[in-house]
Amino acid sequence: MSNYYTTPIYYVNGEAHIGHAYTTFITDMLARYSRLKGEETYFLTGTDEHGQKIEESALKAGKPTQQFADEISALFKNLWDEFEISYDQFIRTTDEAHKKGVQYAFKKMFDKGDIYKGEYEGNYCVSCETFFPESQLIDGEFCPDCGRTTTTVKEESYFFKLSAYEQKLLDFYEATPDFILPKSRRNEVINFVKGGLHDLSVTRTSFSWGVPMPKELNDDKHVMYVWLDALLNYVTALGYGQDEAKMHLWPAQMHVVGKDILRFHAIYWPAFLMSLDLPLPRHIAAHGWWTRDGEKMSKSKGNVVFPKEVSDAYGAENLRYFMMREVPFGQDGDFSQRAFIDRINSDLSNDLGNLLNRIIGMSGKYSDFLVDSVDVEKYHAAELEEMYEILDNVEKFLDEVQTHRFLEELWKVFTIGNRAIEAHAPWTKVKEGKTDEALATVALVANVLAKASVLLHPFMPKTTNTIADTLGFTIDTESYNSLLKEKKLLATFTIKPVGPLFPRVDEPLIPEAPKAMMEAEKPKESKKESKKAEAPKEEAAGLITFDEFFNTTLKVGTIVEAEEVPKSKKLLKLQVDLGEGELRQIVAGIKDYYSAEELLNTQVCVVANLKPAKLMGILSAGMLLAAKDDEGLCLVRPEKPRKAGASIG
Incomplete structure (x- = not known):
């Protein structure tokens, strides 16, 4: 049996961050382990380079789209080469062989009757490159995944008959319980499918940066939609529809992905493969997201962790070990230099070195x-x-x-x-x-x-x-x-004498950017002003200042997932959407008062800048506001629905 491992193909609208590195480290580890056992192994990674978002990013950068894609793709490839990632192939969706394979697959699905021409009118999120029915929008306008404003689009489109594969997918999940890893994510996929699948728009006419339609269809105004194009890379890399010398490697042993793209890989991709009469992959493994010191990473906060910076400071292999040791696969992880240093000094320097x-x-x-x-x-x-x-x-x-x-x-x-x-x-x-x-x-x-x-x-x-x-x-x-x-x-x-493998680290080696930025932004106070601002010596006990109050970040959140914590009588594990694509895991002791089912798709008030803590070994990154008296506990909620992430205060 051959073992074919893949990362997602990374989107070329920015340089690689720590989440990309985590996915790649895991897949590289699996491929190296397979080779170690003497098994035939193939490891694929690469870049996803089509779509409206790339076209717009290139325009903002003032560069031709292909040149922009070339430059960002090279950043990924060069970084993986520097990290000595053992991939066998680096695929790009702008490769001619890939485009031909996608056109072949499209024509095959069209001839089978699984792709048909129609008209689409719906709400489109450019950031997520996804259409959403109005029923799924927040406040009738905002994307349910990232919180950004959607655009109403009406255009001619080709559709894939996803609805025709609803029962086949459910039967497949039932027959292969270990298809989705970790298994805790299986139910969310099954419930999504049971909720009803809509046919999927797979072409666009409003932009041109995509795979052209098959010539036989004589319909040049359409280009293929990004998810059909992107997912097919896993078989076009093996020569699907052309020279199929490597197709014996299919099906993949494992696709390693982030949890944000699990739906595409566990629902759309198997349906495409069923349409093409190809075997389905053996496993889809979805990992969680990374924060930094308990905060969501963002460019505006200046707290994005770049893997090369960390590698240069601490060493690439130390980074590999930390990321794969620190977090249970599937759960969200927090990148903290202090935790990293503890792992280096304790596990690596003391125990091993x-x-x-x-x-x-x-x-x-x-x-x-x-x-x-x-x-x-x-x-x-x-x-x-x-x-x-x-x-x-x-x-x-x-x-x-x-x-x-x-x-x-x-x-x-x-x-x-x-x-x-x-x-x-x-x-x-x-x-x-x-x-x-x-x-x-x-x-x-x-x-x-x-x-x-x-x-x-x-x-x-x-x-x-x-x-x-x-x-x-x-x-x-x-x-x-x-x-x-x-x-x-x-x-x-x-034995050959060798120096210390893991020199001890005493202080963080990377500047803590967010704190430094906040200090730099504070206005300078004169001594006179500072004296005036001092609190009176006899201040009433228990009172706080406005500044102290506003140190707490309170936000409206939408509960998108809820489940009981095994072996706990009180805890529920919630995934709470805080807007702008931020999904926060919160563990709350409210099971005596609420069931997981009744909390789904309801809104709550969240303390969003609370230091993460572990409850029964599960990371909790926030707290729900609630009121409690002799009659019990009730959650504090917005009077009317509000956009996820809306500030409270």
Whole structure:
């Protein structure tokens, strides 16, 4: 069986941010892991370059559209090359081969009767490149996904018969419960489909920057709509409709996407494939969004995290480890330099790097750097058994892309090594004349490092290659089978001294832009003015100033998802739309008073700048306003519906 992994193709209306890097790191890890096991592997990434938004962005930049697309696409490709992402192909939707494959697919669906010509009148969001029925709009005007104003569009269009695939999709979800990962996202897709699917507009006439129609249809005023064009990249990259030499790689093992485009990949894409009589991908894995220090990232706030800046400061592999370790896959994550530094100093420097340095030092003192595993089983059978118990079960977490659980379990192996050194104290054994026991402990730790490093390799390839070279072996399929599957120990080798792998970090290495900007924007006060502004010494207890009140950001939010928290009697997990595309996860202890179902699509008042906290291990980034008395609790709500994100105060 071949394993074909893909990232989404990234939209070229701006440079890569930390969310793009997260998707790419995960997909690169999966591809490297597949290759490590000796499986046929193909890894696709690339850029999405068509649509009205690109045309408008190029116009604003004063550049021809193709030149604009070329420049932004190159930024992505160059960054992935700098990060040594192991992709096999970088596709662009402006590639001629891709366009021909899309035209072939369009004609095939048209001939089948799944695409027909009609007229569309509806509300169109340029930012999301999506039409919405009036019933889904906020206040009859605003996009339900990003909160921006929609435009009423009436034009001739070709439609894909999405409605004809409603039951087929539901049957497929029922038959393949692990199609959508994490499985917690499965219900939102099923409920959307059960709500009724409308036929999908797949061409536009109001702009020209898109894939032209097939010549056989003789309809040049239309160009193909971005989602049909973009999703087909996964098969056009393999030569679909042309030279199909790589089509044996289909279906994809996994499409890794952000949760904001899950609907397109889990509903539209399978329907297109059914129409084309192609197999469906095995898994769609949707991850969450990233904030910075609890705040949504935006250019206006100056708090966007750019992966190259972080990599230059802290190292690319440290960034890879942090992002895949810090957050449960599927949940939103927060990028905090303090949390990042803690991971570097604790997990990487103390647990891993220091373990390697300790056995280098001891082997140099006790055996002239020679390490021999001959007595490991004799003196350390218990530690070996404990280690294999972990190693035999840890890989299952990668089947569901639970990278944080995988790394959490793998780190227990390094703990076994550190604990063995303290428990067996080789320095004491040498003094007692038990040198063979001391050297057996050193060899045990060398094997701990070797075996765990093989599995860590897809996450941190350069670091683990350095460790392997130090321990006298190479990380490849042969060592994967030998050290992990066959449970062999390292052959006798001479350890190579190496410097610290992870130097400690004491202070943040990247300026905290938002705070710096806020300080710069504060008006300078004279000493006289400052004195006047001081609060009276005998101020009434409990009173606050206007400034203190306005430090709290209160917003209207719309609850778009709600579910019970397993094993909790009081908690509900809510996804709250705060406008401008911001979806905030909030955990609220209101299950005694409200069910998840009755909260859906209702509005609430949210404290939006509360520091994120974890409740039962789930990140909560906000608080709902509520009133409570002897009769119970009720949520504070707007008297009339308001646009998501509207300020309160």
